[in-house]
Amino acid sequence: MTRILLISAGTNFEVCDWIERHAKNLTHQTAYVVPLHLATIAGLTPKEGFEVQIWDELVQGPAEVNLDAGYDLVGITGYSDHLSRALKVGRKFHEAGIPVVFGGAGITAKPDAAEGIADAVFLGEAEPTWPEFLKDFEAGTVKPVYQTDLKVNLAQSPPPDWDSIAPLMAAGYKSGAVETSRGCPFDCEFCDVWIKFGRKMRTKPVARVMEEIAAFERLGMKRVMFATDNFIGAPKYAKQVLRAVIDLNAGFEHPVSFTTELTLTLARDPELMELIARANFSTVFIGLESTNLDSLIETRKRQNVRGDMVEECRRVSSYGMSVVGSMIVGFDNDTPAIFDQQFTFLQEALIPIPRLNVLKALDGTDLVDRMRREGRLIDTRRTYTEEEIDDRVVRSNVMFKGMTRVEAHAGYLGLMERVWDWANFSDRIIGFIDNVSNMPERRTDPRLVAVVDALQANMHAFPHADEAIIGKILSHAKAKVPALAWNVAAMTMLQCYQAAQLPQARKTIERQIRVEERLEASGGYVMAPEAPRSTVPPVLETT
Template sequence: MKNILLVSPLFEERHKLFEDEGGRQKRGSDRGFMAPISIATVAALTPPEFHVDLYDENVRGIITEKTEFPRKYDFVGITGFSSHLRRVTSISNIFRKRGSLVGIGGPAASTTPERYVDLADIVFVGEAEYIWPAFIQEWANGSTRKIYRQVIKPELEVSRPPRWELLGADIHRYMMGAVQTSRGCPFDCEFCDVPYIFGHRSRWKPVPDVLKEVEIQQKMGVQRIFFCDDNFIGDLRYVRSLLKELVTLNNSFPKPVHFFSQMTLNVAKHDDILEMMSDANFAGLFIGIETPNKESLKETRKMQNAHTDIVADVHKIQSYGMALWSGVIVGFDHDSPEIFNIQYDFLQESHIPLPLIHLLTAPPGTKLWHRMQKEGRLVSGAEEPVMPKPNTNIIPGGMTRLQLLKGHLELYERIRDWDAWADRLIGYITSIRRAPKVNLSAEEARRHRRMKRLGGMLGKMQKGPGNALLATIRGLLNINPKGRSRALMALEPKARKAILRVIQASIDHAPWLFPETIGPLIIMQLRQVELLRQGRPAMVRQIELESSPGFQPELAESALVIPENFATSYKKIFPGIHARVSESLADKTRVEEALIEIFTQFLSRWGTNLEQVEEYHMADLESTCDTVIGEENRHPKTGLVTLGPPATTDWRKSKLPEEILHSVEQELRLRPGREDEAIAHVGAF
């Protein structure tokens, strides 16, 4: 039996408030935010004849050369976002030295595979439902490829319930469990990499499968579940059918689960969905607000926010008792230095409890990334795995970089101020107009009675020492008692007063919110204050650096990207080339690979000079097409695993042209310096 280890790396920006001063070796040995659904899902896609272990650095500690494991692993798979690059590199090096085959996948490898081809033996590009079983079968047969790429996005009916049992007792060390109901988002925000990774077409799991996953975690004792969708309301008909069943299921549990998710602001236009979410016991939502600046919203193509009253929509959503965690961005081209005051006033007026402030950044592959590169405004060396980020990889259009960095720091400090936080939270609490229709468990009913009795004690706590308040909060919220001195430092008099104001408002207006909704918001504010304390020196250093005489940011190297004009012509060209390949290629399972090769060779020759597709360009493209087909037919690929839907799937429905172009773009970035390396790809199996 071969042994597999699947690793979720540490979020290095995740500083622990309540842990011993044990340094990096102990960091991550306490509680994590959300259970690692990615590696648990990959484990579920693995045949039973392979032994699989899961390791999440966020709760089990970072992996070092000295870390001992119960067995030697034949293969180690590592997932991760771009902020994990440093940890992914370290983990890969450790296990390659131990003789394990190492593969890297996840969102970062799927958007920038060129960063990972030298860090691992195998790179997985795209979603795992087909390419992981393909790898497993080929590996078992004694051979593997350098890159496994999923071209067509899989339907989620083929996914499997995550194997949460592999986490064992660790499942209780997470603030939230996780369920994914869908992938993809129909919107097209310029800065967002979700459409690039998961596509514009919403794909969803069957409702019974989602309910089964919720029930599995509830039976394991999970009391909070995050629906980690790109956009929970991406398909309104689907979400209505899911919520209807979810209300019934949750009320059948002895103790109802609290749900959280992320979605777009247009949920405010659907009263029935808001009511069902409230009655299903949704406690918090993440919504990307980005900015109150209408011109900036239009610039970034966030049209669903540009044509509405954002403050009114936020108030309406929160009137159902669901607190918002909202992404807020500064640095759009239409943002002047006044945007920082505008953002602050907007956030205080809208009563968003937990705004997450970000510098505008251009993730690789996004439309913003392409535009910044074309305009010579893409900066290199700006990625830091910390929050708040001290830097960005763009040059803004409406202010200088120095103004952006200074304004960002000042806004961050104003928003994290305890009085400002309490004002927003109390505004949210007092705006609630509808309590959720959820069956209270006996335990929750007793807790609500205790909360009412606690109300009379708050005045005394406010005047007394921090220890009493800390003990009360720790007892109610299950805060780890380690690191008491750091926790007490965070609870200085201003913080204690703000927290007590919030608890009092909750008891007076909405006692059911505490602690399941208000508790996490208190913890997150504590965390954000600590993140600012630890991140501020780096922010100041970057400001000082860019204030120095003669400083100029280093521009990113120009990559060979698909010309914008060609992308327009491509839509007209694709059907003919697709028909030519489909008709003449002997192995129909390799249509996608052949198309990628044809367009990659064509664009490698013509490059960024291709402003308009002329007749001689078409002649060259058709010649390339025939050459690739001939090569494929003369030298068929043997031993490759083909799984899943056939290549004859309706390419219009599957968005194949868009997916091929994404893959071609990645190939253009992968191939410089690697022309002699044979890179085989797995397409839509």
């Protein structure tokens, strides 16, 4: 029997930040979403002759506790932000004499990073290569690289295997995850999704999606995320899924709540908004990125330039779905004025919980190639100390065009402080509540309704929680949209996290500003050499 440990690496920040030290004392799930990537690999592994254990660092803690657990093989995965931590974990198991393999988006974009640690790396999608590797592993003929150019037909991908962490599901995770599709029809410059997965949407059979949702419902999960980079990239398919979800939810004792990632094109399809609302979606993640039209055009975010983004965000949220808007500062057309513009936009668009980012050129994207060609890609390993990198002092690897790096990070800090100010959050979320006007009638889960008071009690344990504002928000939600009170409470809890972590975030960013001031004064930035992308599998458009 070959014993395999599959590890989902956290980031160095996630393993040791404020949440790790304080928030786990509160009564709530530790991680947001289940590790679907590892469950997919587990599903690809034959039951006969193999025993698989999934290890998610966000829920189960540092994976190094398994060094002496008798595993024959360790597989590690993560996105680019997780790669530093993944390599540290892999090195520990490698030094212990245990074979280590790497896969996932992070290593696919930068496969050379695992040199000297990995016995093998997996580039691209794993369905064709993992079974091949297992045969080679058993035969002692492992190859250093397993790579495929094929784009997998999701109908042929086996269901995820959750057996090894099923007991942790309800208590450890806020949300299950079901993959519905891969790919994205858009080609944003900073994004690698369309490069890795193709611009032609590949969809999973609707019946399979329903089976996987039902499996989570049986495990006691109240929420499920549709794991896709653009759920509505194939609109006709999305509508078929939503109609099936409505019927499926009607048969459950308690309806499951959903969330997903999609594009602002949702706001231009009334039928789709109605279906998503009826299917019991509570939030939708949308890459808004910028209020600067020139920046949107620059980064090829064409889907966001057709309408008024404020009006379109309000239209979506009028159906009772909060918009989690991703924002980026630092595009070539951005000046220091962008920070005021983005703050004003977030307040007017009624986006309670945005994602705030400084532009970063990720490996495997067109942006990183352009920054290299233009001599603007910072070699972070040669410019910053290892401590600065591990402490997340370095948030971007780009030399900005419209502002200095000191201006960019000082502006970013100011934007964070204003966005996570309690009075400003209150304006956004009460505006969201008052904007709900098109939400169809739908069943509510009494288990979620029942947690509102418990969540409110927990909020008071957070440093810097404003009890008066919390009480006002939740009372307003219960009076105006009682069916959404639990979602409003969940968003208010997220605001508690942000407010509690803001002092530490401020210290970290202020430290970065001092580092950038030193580098700007000394001319200490080291640029990465120009190199063509050669390690990411080419896009092969197949069904």
